[in-house]
Amino acid sequence: MAGNTTPTDFGNPVINWIDKRLPVFTMMQKEYGVFPTPRNFNYLWNFGAIAMVMLMVMIASGLVLAMHYTADTKLSFNVVERIMRDVDYGWLVRYIHMNGASMFFIAVYVHIFRGLYYGSYKQPRELLWILGVLILLLMMATAFMGYVLPWGQMSFWGATVITNLFSAIPLIGDTIVTWLWGGFSVDNPTLTRFFALHFLLPFVILGVVFLHIAALHVSGSNNPLGIEPKSDKDTVPFSPYYTVKDLFGVCVFLIIYAAFVFYAPNYMGHPDNYTPANPMVTPPHIVPEWYFLPFYAILRSFTIDIVIPFTDIIIISSKLGGVLLMFGSIAMMFILPWLDTSPVRSARFRPLYQKFFWLHLAVCITLGFMGAKPPEGIYTVISQICTFLYFAHYLIVLPLLNKYEKPLPLPPSIHEAILAQKK
Amino acid sequence: MNRFFAALTLATILLAFPAGANEAESQLRTPQGGWPQSGIFGTYDRGALQRGFLVYKQVCAACHSMNLLSFRNLASIGYNEDEVKAIASEYTVTDGPNDEGAMFERPAMPSDRFHAPFPNEKAARAANNGAYPPDLSLIVKARLNGEDYLYSILTGYTAAPEDMKMMPGMNYNDTYPGHQIAMPSPLSGDDLVSYSDGTKATKEQMAKDVTQFLAWAAEPHMEDRKRMGARAIIFLLVMAGIFYAAKRSLWRDLH
Numbered sequence: 001m002a003g004n005t006t007p008t009d010f011g012n013p014v015i016n017w018i019d020k021r022l023p024v025f026t027m028m029q030k031e032y033g034v035f036p037t038p039r040n041f042n043y044l045w046n047f048g049a050i051a052m053v054m055l056m057v058m059i060a061s062g063l064v065l066a067m068h069y070t071a072d073t074k075l076s077f078n079v080v081e082r083i084m085r086d087v088d089y090g091w092l093v094r095y096i097h098m099n100g101a102s103m104f105f106i107a108v109y110v111h112i113f114r115g116l117y118y119g120s121y122k123q124p125r126e127l128l129w130i131l132g133v134l135i136l137l138l139m140m141a142t143a144f145m146g147y148v149l150p151w152g153q154m155s156f157w158g159a160t161v162i163t164n165l166f167s168a169i170p171l172i173g174d175t176i177v178t179w180l181w182g183g184f185s186v187d188n189p190t191l192t193r194f195f196a197l198h199f200l201l202p203f204v205i206l207g208v209v210f211l212h213i214a215a216l217h218v219s220g221s222n223n224p225l226g227i228e229p230k231s232d233k234d235t236v237p238f239s240p241y242y243t244v245k246d247l248f249g250v251c252v253f254l255i256i257y258a259a260f261v262f263y264a265p266n267y268m269g270h271p272d273n274y275t276p277a278n279p280m281v282t283p284p285h286i287v288p289e290w291y292f293l294p295f296y297a298i299l300r301s302f303t304i305d306i307v308i309p310f311t312d313i314i315i316i317s318s319k320l321g322g323v324l325l326m327f328g329s330i331a332m333m334f335i336l337p338w339l340d341t342s343p344v345r346s347a348r349f350r351p352l353y354q355k356f357f358w359l360h361l362a363v364c365i366t367l368g369f370m371g372a373k374p375p376e377g378i379y380t381v382i383s384q385i386c387t388f389l390y391f392a393h394y395l396i397v398l399p400l401l402n403k404y405e406k407p408l409p410l411p412p413s414i415h416e417a418i419l420a421q422k423k
Numbered sequence: 424m425n426r427f428f429a430a431l432t433l434a435t436i437l438l439a440f441p442a443g444a445n446e447a448e449s450q451l452r453t454p455q456g457g458w459p460q461s462g463i464f465g466t467y468d469r470g471a472l473q474r475g476f477l478v479y480k481q482v483c484a485a486c487h488s489m490n491l492l493s494f495r496n497l498a499s500i501g502y503n504e505d506e507v508k509a510i511a512s513e514y515t516v517t518d519g520p521n522d523e524g525a526m527f528e529r530p531a532m533p534s535d536r537f538h539a540p541f542p543n544e545k546a547a548r549a550a551n552n553g554a555y556p557p558d559l560s561l562i563v564k565a566r567l568n569g570e571d572y573l574y575s576i577l578t579g580y581t582a583a584p585e586d587m588k589m590m591p592g593m594n595y596n597d598t599y600p601g602h603q604i605a606m607p608s609p610l611s612g613d614d615l616v617s618y619s620d621g622t623k624a625t626k627e628q629m630a631k632d633v634t635q636f637l638a639w640a641a642e643p644h645m646e647d648r649k650r651m652g653a654r655a656i657i658f659l660l661v662m663a664g665i666f667y668a669a670k671r672s673l674w675r676d677l678h
């Protein structure tokens with residue numbers, strides 16, 4: 001790579017000197033300056049940059065919090081309150097971090113559904129997509145462990161419920177749970193290791209984001225038409241066209257974020273987390289943070305034990321079944337590029353896929369609402385139907401569409417499509 | 424057509440399940456005039472906070488601690504330095520060890536925490552029929568619809584319905600989940616405290632004042648927060664406007 005980089009003249013001797021030895025400026029120029037980008041992005045393409053900004057915000061605010069935080073079951077709750085009350089602008093930093101996690105998930109969920117709608121996961125962007133799903137998984141782990149740190153009632157009981165899931169694994173389940181906890185219940189060793197991991201994982205995410213973007217810069221971006229740019233007329237240099245557009249998008253997103261931080265900082269949180277953790281008192285409803293709710297609903301939708309017929313030997317307990325379904329729901333996203341083999345990317349030209357996309361989105365949102373409800377009666381039934389529809393989308397609908405859907409004709413090129421639309 | 428279909432799906436879902444989380448099954452009341460601290464421009468009413476502190480100090484503090492507050496925090500509800508010192512010095516704290524290695528008693532200082540009524544949870548339970556009066560520092564944030572809930576609890580003591588079997592030592596409350604609460608009605612009559620500003624200390628007035636005091640205690644920086652929020656959002660709006668204008672003019676020339 002270094003061998004074939006021709007030094008660029010930046011008109012500044014110091015920069016030229018550095019660039020000759022370490023071509024970071026050439027690289028930035030190539031990847032963010034002149035990088036040819038489809039000229040027809042809509043505002044959904046802002047959410048990658050927004051997610052990036054949120055990652056930075058989380059790392060910065062998290063670092064400040066970590067300077068004042070202490071991981072100890074006897075201290076943590078009060079230490080966090082001390083940050084809120086006595087550290088200069090501590091309340092600000094904590095509310096930024098607390099609401100930032102939610103905003104980060106909002107940005108990434110929009111980013112993912114953008115990809116689903118416009119077929120951004122298809123050849124040649126499969127690895128780019130898989131790295132994205134990996135980021136999502138890492139974000140979930142990070143957010144889950146971060147939520148434990150203030151050591152409120154939901155911290156403790158959420159951690160207990162979720163770590164307990166691993167006990168569903170046959171034979172070694174209980175050993176794994178004991179190992180995760182560092183003891184026989186969620187306790188001080190759990191808290192301290194969660195803090196260490198919560199500090200580490202965002203930097204792992206940063207590394208994967210780097211790979212994600214490196215892969216993006218090999219394939220180039222997809223666009224709302226889902227066709228590859230064919231000539232210079234189809235693209236614009238990333239800077240200034242998309243840097244400025246991204247800055248605008250980021251500002252709008254930050255306005256919404258600020259509205260939460262300053263005017264409704266606890267709206268997305270749970271009141272129970274303002275009560276110190278108490279292993280002796282189980283809250284009436286244990287609910288995870290909103291961004292886990294669809295997965296939580298899937299987890300709880302598996303309500304029967306599967307037994308070997310005519311015996312009472314359980315092959316798959318309802319708990320294990322739920323866990324398998326939950327991980328399966330994410331596994332669907334990993335294998336998606338090979339489930340949907342239609343050569344047409346954008347849903348704009350796939351009349352049937354488009355309808356199923358909206359149905360799928362509706363199913364995911366409904367699952368989210370069901371995750372917040374107690375697992376009983378009609379809620380369980382709705383969760384079960386939606387869980388079925390979730391998997392059916394990937395395993396039945398998409399393969400059938402590959403066979404039977406007739407896509408609309410694609411435009412010859414991006415700029416011709418733009419011109420045609422202008423007329 | 425497809426947009427219409429999409430909008431319809433989303434609207435159905437959002438309308439079918441309003442308010443995601445667990446809705447409270449209990450009775451909620453808002454006092455007349457609402458809460459001065461709610462809304463975008465809401466601020467605390469200093470007079471109400473001081474009256475509320477008096478109610479806490481003379482009624483609730485017999486059973487409930489407020490461990491997260493120090494006497495010095497009272498400066499931000501409008502007490503001056505001497506008044507804070509005077510309030511603190513009504514209590515004694517155990518300090519030490521001194522140079523001889525002995526613990527000693529001294530009057531509390533503004534930097535000391537509020538005085539807790541019981542040395543530990545066991546003692547608190549022993550004095551309250553086995554029930555534990557929770558710390559009130561964060562109670563408004565620790566309950567759904569904090570202020571309304573609290574006000575409703577305090578004003579919700581009525582006679583139990585005929586058909587309800589009350590457990591011994593429990594009191595009927597129309598707001599508390601399950602309607603049986605171990606706390607005896609703390610504001611059972613008017614004039615439990617005498618307000619120095621001439622406000623009539625009715626049950627409702629005391630409930631309203633102490634709720635406002637506890638709301639402040641749970642979120643003492645709320646006013647700073649809203650003030651800074653206005654500035655941050657105006658700044659972001661201006662920046663968004665500038666970037667939008669820049670984007671428009673940049674993209675206009677592109678053809």
Ligand code: HEM
Pocket residue numbers: 044045046047048049051052053055108111112115120121125128129131132133134135136205209212213216220221222223
């Ligand atoms: C920390 C979280 C993430 C960050 C910071 C991030 C960042 C970015 C950025 C800056 C871009 C390029 C600009 C854009 O398309 O908006 C991008 C593209 C992309 N991302 Fe992400 N991303 C994240 C998570 C994800 C996840 C979870 C997925 C999928 C599951 C994903 C899938 C994609 C795909 C497929 C593209 C190429 C899309 C296209 O150009 O059409 N990303 N990402």
